[in-house]
Amino acid sequence: MTSTESELPRAYGAPPLTAELRRTPEDFLVEEILGYDADGEGEHALLWVEKRGANTDWVARELARFAGVPPLNVGYAGLKDRHAVTRQAFTVQLAGKADPDWSTFPHAEIKVLASTRHKRKLKRGALRGNRFVLVLRDAQGDPARAEATLQAIATRGVPNYFGEQRFGREGGNVAQARAMFAGRRVDRDKRSILLSAARSQIFNAVLAARVEKDAWDKPLEGEIWSLAGSRSWFGPEPFDATLAARLAQGDIHPSGPLWGQGEPPTASAAGELEHEVAAAYDDLALGLAAARMEQERRPLRLLPKNLRWRWLDGETLELGFELPAGAYATVVARELLA
Numbered sequence: 001m002t003s004t005e006s007e008l009p010r011a012y013g014a015p016p017l018t019a020e021l022r023r024t025p026e027d028f029l030v031e032e033i034l035g036y037d038a039d040g041e042g043e044h045a046l047l048w049v050e051k052r053g054a055n056t057d058w059v060a061r062e063l064a065r066f067a068g069v070p071p072l073n074v075g076y077a078g079l080k081d082r083h084a085v086t087r088q089a090f091t092v093q094l095a096g097k098a099d100p101d102w103s104t105f106p107h108a109e110i111k112v113l114a115s116t117r118h119k120r121k122l123k124r125g126a127l128r129g130n131r132f133v134l135v136l137r138d139a140q141g142d143p144a145r146a147e148a149t150l151q152a153i154a155t156r157g158v159p160n161y162f163g164e165q166r167f168g169r170e171g172g173n174v175a176q177a178r179a180m181f182a183g184r185r186v187d188r189d190k191r192s193i194l195l196s197a198a199r200s201q202i203f204n205a206v207l208a209a210r211v212e213k214d215a216w217d218k219p220l221e222g223e224i225w226s227l228a229g230s231r232s233w234f235g236p237e238p239f240d241a242t243l244a245a246r247l248a249q250g251d252i253h254p255s256g257p258l259w260g261q262g263e264p265p266t267a268s269a270a271g272e273l274e275h276e277v278a279a280a281y282d283d284l285a286l287g288l289a290a291a292r293m294e295q296e297r298r299p300l301r302l303l304p305k306n307l308r309w310r311w312l313d314g315e316t317l318e319l320g321f322e323l324p325a326g327a328y329a330t331v332v333a334r335e336l337l338a
Contacts, residue, residue, distance in 0.1 A: 008204060009211040011159055012152055015338045016145035019136035019317065021330075025053045027135040028084035030329070032077060033322065035128030042119030044075075044091040045099050050111045052085045059110055060090060067092050067100055075122035078130070078325065081165070087113070091122040128229075129305075129324045134333055136317040146317070146336055150309050158335050159207050159216045160253075160302035162200035163328030173197035174284070181287030195291055198284040199258045205277045206256040207300050217301040219247070219254055222268030226255040226299040229324065233297040236267045253299035259285050260293035302327050 022028045038046045045067075051059050060074040067073075073093035080086035102112035139146075167173045177194040180186050186194065210216045219225075224235045225243070228251055237243075246252045257264045257274050264274050278285040304321035312318055317336075323329060 008159075008161055008208050010335055011156070011211055011216065012149050012335050015141075015334070015336050016143075016149055017136070017139050017141035017317070017336050018338045019139040019336075021134060021136055021333060021337065022083050023135075023137050025083055025085050027137065028081060028329075029133040030080055030084055030086040030088075031131040032080075032086075032088040032127050033129045033131055034077065034089055034126075038116040039119045041117050043095045044093050044118045044121055045102075046116050046118035046122075047090045047092065047102065047112050048087065048114040049090055050085065050087045050113055051080070052109045053082060054107075054109050055082050056080050056086075056088070062107060062110070063090055063092055063105075066105055067094060067097075069093060069097075073121075077122050077124060077127040089122060089127075091118055091120070093121060125325060127325050129322055129327075130329075131322045132320065132329045134319045134329060135312070136319070136333070136337070137315065139315050139317050141338075143311070149336055150307070150319075153304065153332065153335060154307045156217060157301045157303040158332055159211050160299050160327060161204050161207060161331045163330045165328070165330075166200045167197050168193075174201050177287065178283055181283060181290070195288065195293060198288055199260075199293065202259045202278060202281050202284055202288075203256050203298055205281065206274055209273055209277055210254075210256070210300060215254070217247075217254065219243075220268070220270040220273065222266050222270040224255045224264075224266050224270070224297055225252045226297055227252060228299070228303075231296070233265075235265070236270070250303050253301040255297040256300050258293075258296040258298055259288045260295045261289040262295055264295050265297075298326075302331065304332055 049059065056076060056079045060076055061071050064071045064074045069092060075091040077089060080088055099115060102115050105112050173194055174197050177198040180191065180194050207216060219239050222236045223239070224233050226233045233255055243252070259278060264271065266274055302323065304323060307321040309317060309319050319333065321332060
């Protein structure tokens, strides 16, 4: 039992538009927000790279090849969409070596825009977020209702689903995770991807159940709260005026489970819902526990920052916004698009 992104319930009802997203890579622009500056010295070259229609892992390997270093010497903070134009940072460890002439990097779809020195290798997840510009083409439907939906998103946010990228081609990663839990051997890198897909499936199912209850951005009894901008969480505790104010300010969010061994920390109604969903995915939940994954939490609510929109013409809508690391631009767009 799996759910595709199109089948997950939406927060604002039937979407007001149909449109084409990603007609060209330029219609999906992503720019990393690292949240810190380069050190200016050290044995790593910190590169600001623009890529078009290219896979992040492939770019990293080509940077290593060009610099004459092993692939393990290259670091990056996040995987970025292939079918997009993305600007992101890479580090290349050049201990005892001078920088190559990055302007001669031999791939037309990749440009090294800037280079400076840095003391540390970039690690996965070491970024504050991403900035997006999406262009929706051939938009048809109800522009007035689209405007109202965008106003609601700016105020209330959207359900923080994992996007379809998490589940592999045609959602096949969940089926592969089930096969792995049943005994099929997979290599280490693939194992990590499949464990993530299994956790994401359970999380999305919990969030879908709470969207159906209109409780994705408000607490259930026994709630666990995620702190905005961190992986920390707390609770359960009685919902009071202080928590209500922090929820309204976006400082905290209701959370859902990233499943693992042991019991989730929720109680009462929130805990009952999570156990009910996990029971429907018992093979995934048991497999994650057997793999010794820890119980962790993820916010149920996603608040896009600096959300803006404009009609470029009568059938072309441009959206711009910022999201924290680990969030998906497509789950914002899906509230608008059938």
